[in-house]
Amino acid sequence: MATKTKSKTAETVVLKDYESVIxxxxxLSEEQLKDAVSKYRKLITDDAGELVxxxxxGLTKLAYPxxxxxxxxxxxxxxxxxxxxxxxxxxxxxxxxxxxRYLTVSLDRHAVIYNQRKRNGEFNQGKKxxxxxxxx
Amino acid sequence: MPEAPQKKKFCxxxxxxxxxxxxxxxxxxxxxxxDQGKVLPRRLTGTSLKYQRKVSQAIxxxxxxAVLPFTGDSLK
Numbered sequence: 001m002a003t004k005t006k007s008k009t010a011e012t013v014v015l016k017d018y019e020s021v022i023x024x025x026x027x028l029s030e031e032q033l034k035d036a037v038s039k040y041r042k043l044i045t046d047d048a049g050e051l052v053x054x055x056x057x058g059l060t061k062l063a064y065p066x067x068x069x070x071x072x073x074x075x076x077x078x079x080x081x082x083x084x085x086x087x088x089x090x091x092x093x094x095x096x097x098x099x100x101r102y103l104t105v106s107l108d109r110h111a112v113i114y115n116q117r118k119r120n121g122e123f124n125q126g127k128k129x130x131x132x133x134x135x136x
Numbered sequence: 137m138p139e140a141p142q143k144k145k146f147c148x149x150x151x152x153x154x155x156x157x158x159x160x161x162x163x164x165x166x167x168x169x170x171d172q173g174k175v176l177p178r179r180l181t182g183t184s185l186k187y188q189r190k191v192s193q194a195i196x197x198x199x200x201x202a203v204l205p206f207t208g209d210s211l212k
Binding site: 021023062063064066072074076101103105108110111113114118 | 200
């Protein structure tokens with residue numbers, strides 16, 4: 001019985017929501033950065049995942065130096081993939097010398113809704129409310 | 137003799153219906169750290185336990201990707 005249920009779950013591919021923030025070294029040129037990002041984009045789609053959203057924050061100042069550098073290229077990838085894809089994906093990050101830091105987070109349903117609303121620009125109002133509340 | 141509370145504290149997440157804390161939003165997270173970058177206790181911010189856990193998780197994530205500093209002299 002146990003094996004039967006196991007094979008059943010293997011047939012239906014369950015995709016989960018994830019989000020990765022990658023910090024690239026600032027020594028890269030625009031071209032090199034594009035190449036690097038497209039490599040990871042391809043990794044996701046090759047492994048039956050789907051890219052939901054991509055965001056490039058550009059050259060951003062770090063809160064503290066990493067590898068003696070004070071800036072970095074931030075790239076955010078939001079995607080849906082199989083859970084066992086993450087270990088492969090992170091292995092690729094670790095092998096890549098262009099990457100100074102990375103963080104992969106699995107998203108719960110509140111996070112997915114939050115990200116959707118943020119993309120649609122619904123948060124400009126909400127943020128103002130928060131600021132007023134903080135000032136009180 | 138207990139002092140009369142100046143103003144009743146409340147959990148801003150429960151009050152405003154915020155369900156998810158974005159660890160990439162440094163400006164928002166700055167409200168929950170002191171000027172050295174330490175996490176503020178619940179007794180000062182009024183956050184409920186459920187959301188305090190999320191606050192601390194978000195701050196730690198933000199520190200890892202260098203959005204927030206681990207330590208600092210004058211953040212505010």
